[in-house]
Amino acid sequence: MTDQTHPLTLYNSLTRTKEQFVPQDPKRVTMYNCGPTVYSYAHIGNARAAVVADVLFRVLRHIYGEDAVVYARNITDVDDRIIQSSKETGFPISEITEKYARIYNEDLAGLNCLAPTHQPHATKHIDDMIAMISDLIEKGNAYESDGHMFFDVSTYEAYGALSGNTLDALRGGDRVGEGEVARKRNAADFVLWKPELHGVGWDAPFGRGRPGWHIECSAMAKATLTETLETDVIDIHCGGVDLKFPHHENEIAQSCCANNEDKFANYWVHNEFLNMGSEKMSKSLGNVTLVHDLLKEWDGEVIRLALLKAHYRSELNWSEDLLRESKAQIDGWYRSLLLRKKELGDFYSDKSDSHFINMTNLLFDDLDTPEWIGGVSDFSEKSTEEFESVISIITENNWERNSTNLAGAIGVLKAFLGTFHILGLLQKDPEEWFKGNTSSDDQAEFDAIAKRRETARAAKDWPAADAARDEAKALGIVLEDGPEGTSWRKA
Numbered sequence: 437m438t439d440q441t442h443p444l445t446l447y448n449s450l451t452r453t454k455e456q457f458v459p460q461d462p463k464r465v466t467m468y469n470c471g472p473t474v475y476s477y478a479h480i481g482n483a484r485a486a487v488v489a490d491v492l493f494r495v496l497r498h499i500y501g502e503d504a505v506v507y508a509r510n511i512t513d514v515d516d517r518i519i520q521s522s523k524e525t526g527f528p529i530s531e532i533t534e535k536y537a538r539i540y541n542e543d544l545a546g547l548n549c550l551a552p553t554h555q556p557h558a559t560k561h562i563d564d565m566i567a568m569i570s571d572l573i574e575k576g577n578a579y580e581s582d583g584h585m586f587f588d589v590s591t592y593e594a595y596g597a598l599s600g601n602t603l604d605a606l607r608g609g610d611r612v613g614e615g616e617v618a619r620k621r622n623a624a625d626f627v628l629w630k631p632e633l634h635g636v637g638w639d640a641p642f643g644r645g646r647p648g649w650h651i652e653c654s655a656m657a658k659a660t661l662t663e664t665l666e667t668d669v670i671d672i673h674c675g676g677v678d679l680k681f682p683h684h685e686n687e688i689a690q691s692c693c694a695n696n697e698d699k700f701a702n703y704w705v706h707n708e709f710l711n712m713g714s715e716k717m718s719k720s721l722g723n724v725t726l727v728h729d730l731l732k733e734w735d736g737e738v739i740r741l742a743l744l745k746a747h748y749r750s751e752l753n754w755s756e757d758l759l760r761e762s763k764a765q766i767d768g769w770y771r772s773l774l775l776r777k778k779e780l781g782d783f784y785s786d787k788s789d790s791h792f793i794n795m796t797n798l799l800f801d802d803l804d805t806p807e808w809i810g811g812v813s814d815f816s817e818k819s820t821e822e823f824e825s826v827i828s829i830i831t832e833n834n835w836e837r838n839s840t841n842l843a844g845a846i847g848v849l850k851a852f853l854g855t856f857h858i859l860g861l862l863q864k865d866p867e868e869w870f871k872g873n874t875s876s877d878d879q880a881e882f883d884a885i886a887k888r889r890e891t892a893r894a895a896k897d898w899p900a901a902d903a904a905r906d907e908a909k910a911l912g913i914v915l916e917d918g919p920e921g922t923s924w925r926k927a
């Protein structure tokens with residue numbers, strides 16, 4: 437442990453090493469994350485990618501300042517599955533995409549994900565995509581075949597650098613088969629533009645049609661992050677490891693060729709898979725868990741902590757036990773907060789505090805959230821003992837005499853709690869936390885029971901006080917007696 441702030445290191449999938457992160461311009465740090473295709477609900481695997489990116493966003497904001505980080509996450513609102521869904525259900529495309537984009541944002545907000553700086557919609561950037569494709573045609577990187585525009589991977593020598601699927605490696609698997617493959621020069625060529633489907637399309641110099649998925653991200657990243665800059669290289673591109681190939685590889689090929697750059701992003705940050713127990717999550721196995729459903733049962737902070745319990749570069753085995761364990765842990769932290777609420781006040785920390793630095797250093801080491809959670813738990817236990825001894829003196833009304841001890845103990849706790857803020861945890865009022873998901877009728881009833889116990893205790897009517905406690909227990913709540921009276925929380 438040291439009092440020095442470590443530089444941020446990130447594992448760069450492109451170089452396959454952990455590197456110190458150096459932005460091109462510390463006053464304008466850019467990151468891009470592939471967003472959802474909005475035709476259905478997001479599952480918990482989607483949420484993992486979004487939460488990992490959110491932690492990175494928050495860490496960068498902490499280091500460089502809130503206004504210095506520009507984060508773009510797109511909405512793919514044109515896609516075959518969306519068009520198909522519209523045809524089957526009879527709902528207009530915009531109604532489907534707006535609905536699921538709204539739900540996606542609500543679900544992520546429920547997980548305490550900050551809104552990205554930019555959330556470009558693909559349909560609002562068709563002109564940018566057409567411009568980029570035109571550029572690629574002019575440079576000889578794209579060709580027309582059977583009404584489609586394809587990117588010719590053989591024109592981009594560095595193809596495969598990110599995933600290892602180089603042109604040589606891919607050539608071995610070359611095959612000329614049916615459908616799209618038959619239209620292509622190389623098996624790895626990918627579509628930039630395809631003919632309209634069920635009347636959905638836009639006019640372009642190379643024919644009326646709609647964009648391929650890969651070109652969307654390249655065009656939107658440029659439009660939102662680098663359009664006004666001299667460089668078209670972004671600092672960080674993140675996303676799930678499932679997108680590394682072919683999606684990210686294709687983004688790199690298009691962007692580098694169109695932008696005349698040898699890189700698309702300086703750092704590529706990929707999070708690993710989320711498994712359901714020991715199985716992959718898949719529709720055919722029927723084990724797809726939606727964020728929307730989880731949020732009905734669990735507080736978003738519990739889900740968030742559960743997602744952060746594995747390092748982002750390790751696979752995460754999702755289970756009910758993981759959620760239960762996370763809830764118990766957060767309950768414990770909130771309980772500490774509740775006990776000390778009056779003394780702590782606003783707990784945002786002093787960035788120069790050594791405890792704070794030590795805790796944040798764990799995050800700066802390639803976002804090591806499991807180490808951080810372990811560190812927090814150790815620290816929580818130690819500081820609780822220290823704090824309790826101070827608190828016991830306070831309750832004896834020796835405030836004045838012990839103000840130095842108190843300030844020290846509070847300082848330590850503020851440091852510790854401040855790092856929660858960076859991770860987007862413990863963002864609620866502790867009282868609200870324990871009363872969470874209780875209807876106002878129930879709240880009134882629980883308040884009345886607590887009041888009965890308080891009154892009985894004041895009158896030293898112990899049988900009545902015990903009766904109130906038992907009644908509360910039967911309703912699944914716990915009464916807690918404190919210097920300011922009796923309060924309740926969910927058991």
Ligand SMILES: [Zn+2]
Binds near residue numbers: 470653683
């Ligand atoms: Zn993308």
